[in-house]
Amino acid sequence: MSIGGVGAPMGVDRVMALRAQILERNQALARANTAAGAPAAATEAKPTSFTSAMEDALKSVNEGQQKASDLSASYERGETVDIAKVMLARQQASVGFEATLQVRNKLLSAYKDIMSMPV
Numbered sequence: 001m002s003i004g005g006v007g008a009p010m011g012v013d014r015v016m017a018l019r020a021q022i023l024e025r026n027q028a029l030a031r032a033n034t035a036a037g038a039p040a041a042a043t044e045a046k047p048t049s050f051t052s053a054m055e056d057a058l059k060s061v062n063e064g065q066q067k068a069s070d071l072s073a074s075y076e077r078g079e080t081v082d083i084a085k086v087m088l089a090r091q092q093a094s095v096g097f098e099a100t101l102q103v104r105n106k107l108l109s110a111y112k113d114i115m116s117m118p119v
Contacts, residue, residue, distance in 0.1 A: 012102055015095055057103075061096040068093040 048056075068089040075081045 012099060015099060058100065061093075061100050064089070064096045065093040 068086075071081055071086045071089045075083065075086045
């Protein structure tokens with residue numbers, strides 16, 4: 001399944017590249033707001049812990065999967081739901097799950113490497 005008519009499947013590398021672009025744009029907007037006289041405290045977010053960041057990410061992935069499931073069920077019941085919305089929600093849920101799976105695999109790999117280090 002291709003997204004955006006490009007013809008190439010949406011891989012994890014592509015998602016990470018899009019994420020990096022979004023983060024760069026957000027930083028540019030934050031700098032522009034600060035330069036325009038907006039208070040710096042309003043644009044800065046307080047630091048979060050790793051566990052809260054992981055919890056938020058997992059909740060987001062879960063919400064995406066629930067939304068896709070609800071849209072699919074609505075479409076299957078015959079309600080007026082656009083098939084494109086259903087397919088897009090399912091693809092977004094799939095990409096979110098795959099990204100979460102890759103993060104889990106990297107964390108497990110790092111844990112194994114740390115545990116095998118001599119003390």
